[in-house]
Amino acid sequence: MHLNSEFMLRLVLAGVLGAAIGFERKVHYKQAGMRTHFVVAVGSALMMIVSKYAFADVIHNHTIVLDPSRIAAQVVSGIGFLGAGVIIFQRNAIRGLTTAAGVWATAGIGLAVGAGLYILGITCAGLVLVGFVLLKPLERRFIKNMQHIMITANDSPGLIGKISSALERFGMSIEQILIDRTDEEKGLVDIDLYVRIHNTCQARRK
Known part of the structure; x- marks a missing residue:
């Protein structure tokens, strides 16, 4: 009975940590939100608990060899398919990588909590949230002079120079x-530009 209470605590804690990460993603209108991260964390914790404790009744049989890490390894590899589902490739722009990484990290958090490594799981969840919340404004502060521009135009000599x-x-x-010839029949090209804005331009914008 004591073990069952401990297992339920692990599942609840994993779910809370996963939901916290998912809440931050949902606030920013990302594909994978609270429910996805919650289920990933709880499911991963369950897999780890099963991996560690479900075979206690047969472990004393010396003819049976068990590797508790196998289920955890399958969770890590299997979560890649779920992560791929939130990645969107559109017109040379890849979106959803951060959310996919968050789902992958949430699986790891669930495994850690399921194994009883509470402090490790809580610390990792805190670090992931810090990365989501604080690093993006920090990036914008240090690369605020950079802008991404996408142009579709007729392919013609001297286009880039113009x-x-x-x-x-x-x-x-x-x-x-980056140049991609999307429609050769119509002679159209998609141009991705990463440009640096100098002080003169910023002064005009103000």
């Missing part, structure tokens, strides 16, 4: 450029 000249007039310079 775009570069137009950007320079507004105080911007091209740092990186």
